[in-house]
Amino acid sequence: MNAPGTFTLGPGDGSARTGRLTTAHGEIETPVFMPVGTQGTVKSLCPTDLQDIKARIILGNTYHLYLRPGDELVAKLGGLHRFMGWDGPILTDSGGFQVFSLSGLRRITEEGVTFASHIDGSKHLFSPEKVVSIQRNLGSDIMMVLDECVPYGADRAYTEKSLGLTTRWARRCREAHPAGDRGQLMFGIVQGGFFKDLRAQSAEQIIEVGFDGYALGGLSVGESRAEMYDILGDAAPLLPAERPRYLMGVGAPRDLLAGMAAGIDMFDCVLPTRNARNGTLFTFQGKVNIKRAEYREDDSPLDPTCPCYACRTFSRAYLRHLYIAKELLSYRLNTLHNLTFFSIMMERARQAIREGRFAAYRAEMEALYPEGE
Ligand SMILES: Nc1nc(=O)c2cc3nc(NCCN4CCCCC4)[nH]c3cc2[nH]1
Numbered sequence: 038m039n040a041p042g043t044f045t046l047g048p049g050d051g052s053a054r055t056g057r058l059t060t061a062h063g064e065i066e067t068p069v070f071m072p073v074g075t076q077g078t079v080k081s082l083c084p085t086d087l088q089d090i091k092a093r094i095i096l097g098n099t100y101h102l103y104l105r106p107g108d109e110l111v112a113k114l115g116g117l118h119r120f121m122g123w124d125g126p127i128l129t130d131s132g133g134f135q136v137f138s139l140s141g142l143r144r145i146t147e148e149g150v151t152f153a154s155h156i157d158g159s160k161h162l163f164s165p166e167k168v169v170s171i172q173r174n175l176g177s178d179i180m181m182v183l184d185e186c187v188p189y190g191a192d193r194a195y196t197e198k199s200l201g202l203t204t205r206w207a208r209r210c211r212e213a214h215p216a217g218d219r220g221q222l223m224f225g226i227v228q229g230g231f232f233k234d235l236r237a238q239s240a241e242q243i244i245e246v247g248f249d250g251y252a253l254g255g256l257s258v259g260e261s262r263a264e265m266y267d268i269l270g271d272a273a274p275l276l277p278a279e280r281p282r283y284l285m286g287v288g289a290p291r292d293l294l295a296g297m298a299a300g301i302d303m304f305d306c307v308l309p310t311r312n313a314r315n316g317t318l319f320t321f322q323g324k325v326n327i328k329r330a331e332y333r334e335d336d337s338p339l340d341p342t343c344p345c346y347a348c349r350t351f352s353r354a355y356l357r358h359l360y361i362a363k364e365l366l367s368y369r370l371n372t373l374h375n376l377t378f379f380s381i382m383m384e385r386a387r388q389a390i391r392e393g394r395f396a397a398y399r400a401e402m403e404a405l406y407p408e409g410e
Pocket residue numbers: 130131132133134135181182184185186187226253254255256257258285286287306307308
């Protein structure tokens with residue numbers, strides 16, 4: 038197997054491209070969607086389920102695992118792969134975003150970000166060195182640098198000042214983890230808000246530090262689709278073509294397609310798993326809100342084209358019953374299905390890119406999933 042970090046590009050179609058990324062826990066075909074496993078579990082699923090639905094890489098969160106159960110404990114017990122029983126690739130976000138979206142009382146200084154735990158209010162400092170140490174303890178295959186995800190609507194002065202700090206933090210993360218040490222990769226994160234020149238400035242600085250892959254941060258933070266796509270189209274091509282490009286926190290089917298069209302290789306979003314738990318299901322005939330009364334006596338499978346256990350075994354009526362009755366099995370079956378849908382959608386996208394018919398595939402999927410999630 039190639040060395041971790043090896044990224045080989047395959048056939049492309051316009052700016053969309055296919056590729057293969059080698060990690061210490063296996064190879065990933067790109068473009069790829071990463072199910073979110075925030076606290077060391079993709080909610081309601083076993084690792085064997087993830088294998089069954091052909092999930093290739095999952096996402097964990099430094100912020101959550103540091104606060105509970107603690108990265109030192111996870112390291113003592115053999116690292117996150119062994120702890121959670123998943124031997125495939127794991128990417129961990131650095132905590133920057135979670136601190137801003139979850140914790141109370143936070144202060145940003147040159148040293149790092151101090152915050153109060155959303156669990157018990159205890160005070161903590163995330164410095165670049167600290168978040169690298171946590172991710173090294175967890176044994177992540179891909180570590181993310183500490184960055185400031187600039188809030189939507191931040192003015193130019195704030196955004197420019199913040200990207201400078203994010204660059205200095207990125208440098209400190211790089212210094213804290215020698216390239217490829219222990220097979221653990223590190224991705225940089227580009228900020229710059231919704232100012233194209235600041236995005237270019239941030240990209241240039243982060244690329245100059247040098248990472249195994251590059252992420253676009255600061256998007257999917259409340260902006261309109263048009264605003265996200267405008268920045269995406271401008272910033273994605275600035276990232277080195279020979280390294281993986283990761284669009285953080287995205288997204289809905291049409292956003293994944295737009296991201297792939299712009300040359301993005303990796304995505305993560307809570308949408309399929311979170312929507313599963315609130316009964317919003319993605320099918321190849323469009324969206325199904327399983328709680329609707331129309332499904333009460335519907336003996337047909339959720340999606341007759343879907344190979345997942347839920348669609349092979351149960352009726353919509355049963356899935357609706359489980360949801361209405363608040364049965365735990367509802368979470369598991371709906372999540373199995375939604376992640377299978379995302380997995381199949383990405384596989385078909387990779388195939389369409391290889392065959393030079395990505396634009397047609399994108400149009401076909403957008404017809405199923407018009408504006409809005
Ligand atoms: N380190 C780091 N930096 C970011 O700028 C960042 C930006 C992000 N933007 C999102 N958006 C998530 C949006 N999500 C959509 C579905 C419902 C819940 C929120 N996640 C992100 C994660 C991020 N992580």
